[in-house]
Amino acid sequence: MAKDHFVSQIADIETDFPQWYTDVVVKTKLVDYGPVKGTMVIRPYGYAIWENIQRELDARFQAAGVENAYFPLLIPMSFMTKEAEHVEGFAPEVAVVTHAGGAKLEEPLVVRPTSETVIGHMYGKWVESWRDLPLRMNQWCNVMRWEKTTRPFLRTSEFLWQEGHSVFAEAAEAEEETLNMLALYKEFAKTVLCMPVLTGRKTEKEKFAGAVATYGMEAMMHDGKSLQSGTTHFMGQNFAKAFGVQFTDKDGTLKYGYTMSYGVSTRLIGAIIMTHGDARGLILPPPVAPVQVVIVPIAQKKEGVLEACKALEGKLKAAGVRVRLDDSDNSPGWKFNEWEMKGVPLRIELGPRDIESGKLTLFRRDTCEKEERPLAGAEESVANLLHEISEHLYLKAEKRMRERIVPANTLEELLAGVDGNFVRAGWCGERACEDRVKEFAQATARVMDGVHDTKTCVCCGKPAKHTVFFARAY
Numbered sequence: 506m507a508k509d510h511f512v513s514q515i516a517d518i519e520t521d522f523p524q525w526y527t528d529v530v531v532k533t534k535l536v537d538y539g540p541v542k543g544t545m546v547i548r549p550y551g552y553a554i555w556e557n558i559q560r561e562l563d564a565r566f567q568a569a570g571v572e573n574a575y576f577p578l579l580i581p582m583s584f585m586t587k588e589a590e591h592v593e594g595f596a597p598e599v600a601v602v603t604h605a606g607g608a609k610l611e612e613p614l615v616v617r618p619t620s621e622t623v624i625g626h627m628y629g630k631w632v633e634s635w636r637d638l639p640l641r642m643n644q645w646c647n648v649m650r651w652e653k654t655t656r657p658f659l660r661t662s663e664f665l666w667q668e669g670h671s672v673f674a675e676a677a678e679a680e681e682e683t684l685n686m687l688a689l690y691k692e693f694a695k696t697v698l699c700m701p702v703l704t705g706r707k708t709e710k711e712k713f714a715g716a717v718a719t720y721g722m723e724a725m726m727h728d729g730k731s732l733q734s735g736t737t738h739f740m741g742q743n744f745a746k747a748f749g750v751q752f753t754d755k756d757g758t759l760k761y762g763y764t765m766s767y768g769v770s771t772r773l774i775g776a777i778i779m780t781h782g783d784a785r786g787l788i789l790p791p792p793v794a795p796v797q798v799v800i801v802p803i804a805q806k807k808e809g810v811l812e813a814c815k816a817l818e819g820k821l822k823a824a825g826v827r828v829r830l831d832d833s834d835n836s837p838g839w840k841f842n843e844w845e846m847k848g849v850p851l852r853i854e855l856g857p858r859d860i861e862s863g864k865l866t867l868f869r870r871d872t873c874e875k876e877e878r879p880l881a882g883a884e885e886s887v888a889n890l891l892h893e894i895s896e897h898l899y900l901k902a903e904k905r906m907r908e909r910i911v912p913a914n915t916l917e918e919l920l921a922g923v924d925g926n927f928v929r930a931g932w933c934g935e936r937a938c939e940d941r942v943k944e945f946a947q948a949t950a951r952v953m954d955g956v957h958d959t960k961t962c963v964c965c966g967k968p969a970k971h972t973v974f975f976a977r978a979y
């Protein structure tokens with residue numbers, strides 16, 4: 506059987522999720538391994554997902570009034586050392602250029618792991634008066650963080666992302682922007698990735714190197730582990746002081762600005778795969794799917810079949826649907842399996858009998874169910890179904906996350922609950938207890954809940970200052 510043959514190419518999602526992930530990303534041609542260990546090649550099918558993510562997110566940034574710019578890949582080594590926590594945090598994973606043009610460089614150059622330093626330097630040049638503020642820019646680029654263990658999309662030495670950087674006159678404005686961008690990410694995750702997330706402030710231990718406060722959005726993957734899917738940071742005046750981002754205020758006094766930054770990366774592709782995928786392979790949310798609808802002709806050599814398929818393809822294209830007609834000479838069964846594995850949200854089957862009766866058969870990848878609809882007005886049926894699929898994917902993932910958040914009062918309860926779940930528990934705020942949880946249960950504090958209603962610390966039993974979501978994380 507063609508189908509069994511196909512499914513057997515992917516490891517079982519329930520018993521070997523890591524291998525399932527690797528099989529899926531490689532076999533659906535999202536990605537391949539680069540010649541340098543830890544690097545990845547994003548192939549056209551994967552890159553098209555990234556382009557859809559970019560387009561959707563960029564439209565939101567533009568609407569919020571953020572401007573795009575581009576800053577250099579190479580950063581003087583001395584910049585990295587200007588903010589003490591920043592250099593300490595990033596030193597172990599920076600790649601450094603020491604030679605160029607056949608000679609040793611006077612000052613080594615860092616391949617950007619993130620751009621707070623170089624953007625801080627430029628903002629220091631550009632900001633003079635209160636009239637120059639706020640400055641709100643974003644760049645789409647690659648960054649490099651040398652990683653020892655790597656996995657496509659989740660952790661690679663080089664990855665693509667956006668990084669937004671803003672400077673404001675007032676602390677409250679920068680803090681507000683930090684929360685606004687977190688809310689923007691959450692809405693984007695829901696609407697475009699069909700992915701529910703938990704958002705909240707990170708603990709001191711988990712915050713960005715050099716930030717005053719970091720906020721994160723965490724998504725629950727198929728195996729119940731957490732994937733940090735985006736972060737926003739309030740820097741206070743740390744980077745402004747390190748890079749001389751000063752302005753003359755209305756009253757004539759010289760003040761330091763307040764900065765913040767935010768980013769999401771190609772990691773989001775990994776998040777989509779591990780949130781929605783099933784035993785057959787990928788399930789792509791319609792808003793980011795490179796192919797939203799595939800048309801598979803049945804008995805395509807019969808007179809009129811291909812013509813009808815092409816006419817339908819043209820109609821859907823005109824309606825703005827990303828549609829592909831698979832008129833290759835593979836069997837329909839082979840095509841079904843191929844496009845199911847590749848996660849195409851909707852499949853249309855059209856054969857002589859359908860054409861004769863004025864119907865078409867639609868297969869939904871999210872439910873794996875078939876339904877018949879009239880051939881006339883197919884554009885409307887498709888648009889409605891794509892919308893339904895998006896909603897269903899979100900609700901399904903949201904239900905899973907809700908059902909898999911469990912409470913714990915003690916370390917033992919936390920350990921018993923954390924396998925496949927997020928554990929919501931009290932925390933006294935002490936680093937020692939956070940470290941103990943990591944050691945005892947291999948779980949980390951993902952984010953602190955905005956609602957604090959727990960009484961005692963899950964570790965030491967003292968009064969809880971925060972309510973935290975603990976989980977094992979990618």
Ligand code: ZN
Nearest residue numbers: 933938962965
């Ligand atoms: Zn404690």
